[in-house]
Amino acid sequence: MNGSMGQRLRIDLTNRTYEIEKLPESYYKKWIGGRGMNSEVVYHESFQGMDPFDPDNPLCFGSGPLVGSFAPLSGRTTISTRSPMTCSNMGTGIHGHGDTNMGGGWGPMMKYAGFDQIIVKGKSEKPVYVFVDDNKIEFKDASHLWGIGTKKATMKILEELGDHDIRVALIGPAGEKLVRFACVMNSFSASGGRTGMGAVMGSKNLKAIAVRGTNPVKIAHPQEFMKASWALREKIHNSPSAIRRRAEGSLDLFDVGNAIGINAHKNCSTGYMKDIETLYGGMQWANEFLFRRKACWSCPVGCGRYTYIKEGKYAGFNCGGPEMESLCNLGPRIDSEDIAGVTVMCGIVNELGMDSVSAGAALSWTMEAFEKGYITEKDTDGLRLEWGDVDTSIKVLDMIAKREGFGDLLAEGNIRVAEKLGVGMDIVPHCRGLEHISVDPRVALGFSLGYAMSTRGSDHLKNYSCLEFPGCAKSRAYQVDEVLKPATAKKFWDNFPSQMTQIDTKPELCNWSEKNKCIADAVGCCCQAIGSWGGAGTWKEAYAPLLKLATGFDYNDDEIFKTAERIINIERAHWLRDGSAIQDDTHIDRYFDEPVAGGPHKGLKLDREQWAWAQQEYYALKNWDNFGFITDDKALDLDIPEIIPDMEKGKKIFSDWVIKTTA
Numbered sequence: 001m002n003g004s005m006g007q008r009l010r011i012d013l014t015n016r017t018y019e020i021e022k023l024p025e026s027y028y029k030k031w032i033g034g035r036g037m038n039s040e041v042v043y044h045e046s047f048q049g050m051d052p053f054d055p056d057n058p059l060c061f062g063s064g065p066l067v068g069s070f071a072p073l074s075g076r077t078t079i080s081t082r083s084p085m086t087c088s089n090m091g092t093g094i095h096g097h098g099d100t101n102m103g104g105g106w107g108p109m110m111k112y113a114g115f116d117q118i119i120v121k122g123k124s125e126k127p128v129y130v131f132v133d134d135n136k137i138e139f140k141d142a143s144h145l146w147g148i149g150t151k152k153a154t155m156k157i158l159e160e161l162g163d164h165d166i167r168v169a170l171i172g173p174a175g176e177k178l179v180r181f182a183c184v185m186n187s188f189s190a191s192g193g194r195t196g197m198g199a200v201m202g203s204k205n206l207k208a209i210a211v212r213g214t215n216p217v218k219i220a221h222p223q224e225f226m227k228a229s230w231a232l233r234e235k236i237h238n239s240p241s242a243i244r245r246r247a248e249g250s251l252d253l254f255d256v257g258n259a260i261g262i263n264a265h266k267n268c269s270t271g272y273m274k275d276i277e278t279l280y281g282g283m284q285w286a287n288e289f290l291f292r293r294k295a296c297w298s299c300p301v302g303c304g305r306y307t308y309i310k311e312g313k314y315a316g317f318n319c320g321g322p323e324m325e326s327l328c329n330l331g332p333r334i335d336s337e338d339i340a341g342v343t344v345m346c347g348i349v350n351e352l353g354m355d356s357v358s359a360g361a362a363l364s365w366t367m368e369a370f371e372k373g374y375i376t377e378k379d380t381d382g383l384r385l386e387w388g389d390v391d392t393s394i395k396v397l398d399m400i401a402k403r404e405g406f407g408d409l410l411a412e413g414n415i416r417v418a419e420k421l422g423v424g425m426d427i428v429p430h431c432r433g434l435e436h437i438s439v440d441p442r443v444a445l446g447f448s449l450g451y452a453m454s455t456r457g458s459d460h461l462k463n464y465s466c467l468e469f470p471g472c473a474k475s476r477a478y479q480v481d482e483v484l485k486p487a488t489a490k491k492f493w494d495n496f497p498s499q500m501t502q503i504d505t506k507p508e509l510c511n512w513s514e515k516n517k518c519i520a521d522a523v524g525c526c527c528q529a530i531g532s533w534g535g536a537g538t539w540k541e542a543y544a545p546l547l548k549l550a551t552g553f554d555y556n557d558d559e560i561f562k563t564a565e566r567i568i569n570i571e572r573a574h575w576l577r578d579g580s581a582i583q584d585d586t587h588i589d590r591y592f593d594e595p596v597a598g599g600p601h602k603g604l605k606l607d608r609e610q611w612a613w614a615q616q617e618y619y620a621l622k623n624w625d626n627f628g629f630i631t632d633d634k635a636l637d638l639d640i641p642e643i644i645p646d647m648e649k650g651k652k653i654f655s656d657w658v659i660k661t662t663a
């Protein structure tokens, strides 16, 4: 097998056994790898109504055919399972597909150990960690690691195994306590943050998977592959966006995001935070706190950071990270101007093993709920959270991870908190139970539609409609022509640069960009290289040639694109078989009723009629029916006929719910 290792590892924690499964070439052609393989397994090996904490819920760690090769940015790992965090508007007990994508260097080492994917099922009686050492698999006691943070536990495992080149993916105290937004960490600051993969790991009593390997990744056409990889590395390395990102990290997006009015300020309500450029600017942050830069596997960009705080209240604090989403969701989202304190919070969240977006959302929801009088100290064990209060926020983060006091409730995720307290559902910015990241959905309408249509709940990383941002489309003019139909491309240009706020081009843009991103996830490369600012061009320019040279497969670009469509549809089918369709492809009323409070787009809000148009237009592009269900024709075209009976079951659940709620 070229590109891939040709096999996956299945681990049964209940019986402490394992099985190595050989996979045919046809399987890789159908699913590519990484996210594709994972989504296939998660759909077929979970079932409608399954509790995500059921020991049989498959937890998959997948790498792609470019992972561990010389291809640039090729160190990604997708982790997927049925998510405990996400849910449907039909009820918080209805779950669907979840996944997260992490950098670092764990995925390449899993491949060197001989596996494209590790699937974990069952539940260990006692805390355990698994050591995959080439083809040797060991189950090791993790009782002494239980309760220990991710950085310290990583060090202990490396010392125990006696080799600091081993890579460890692990959970912190939050995962052990089944915090629904617990993450998986590796390489000290590379986080697989979203949708609660760490909680499922914790539910299996699995603290960590350590990997070490010595097998090479075979390449079908090595000389041409090296030549093409070198050329792409050079192109990315020297691109203006990579140069800026190397210097500022992903914090380079802060001033841009705020200037165009999409900031998540104050629980994603205002769109804009005054003077943020001087507080959170990438260079200011680097000058004050950057200890050194770091890069994921085989990456010429190096946007990763190590932090060291030299002076002041937090003098001596050090951590891996932060990256932009963490800083934004723990900073402007809670209206804090304390950049040092917020940087410390980012480090704490990683050590406790929580998704920084949902953690920031938990804090900001509580602050707004206090402000609106929805809750009082009676609901929070005497605790009060005010906007910008970093000290209390740090305490609350610890309480969430340990499920202590009010933290136990916040650990359930904002939707379930609002449901339990019977207040504040109107101030939970989410889609499918997953809280929004730092882009205001009333302003950037490509991201907005992408949030709603994302197969893992609200998230930009499934969609990545960056072309809509001012400057991005202009700098990548040919992409617009390549991506969109001529008539739509013309609209882009005619409306530039204000097209970010116009919806008419967005269904088509969304439909294209989600496939672009899906291919990056499936081959195992970082999305920061592709898209409008990445310097590498589209998937077709960047990864399609490398994929063909690595695997030796002769599939054409349309077939690769169709594979992405298959992956997206199997993830969507996971939701649909539980009845989650059009009713969940939307935003909360706040974004339709309450205008943006400040910044360049003050006064803007979503329009219900336009939204309904965009939904239907998007469904038509996908060949889904008017309620968002995958049609039989589409399932047959994508060679996933097995989903057809599940669609019928899902339609029944959906129609029963409609009848019940309209009666």
Ligand code: SF4
Residues within 6 Å of the ligand: 073, 074, 075, 103, 104, 294, 295, 296, 297, 299, 300, 301, 302, 303, 304, 526, 527, 528, 529
């Ligand atoms: S661009 Fe940043 S996140 Fe992506 S692979 Fe490189 S270092 Fe990692």
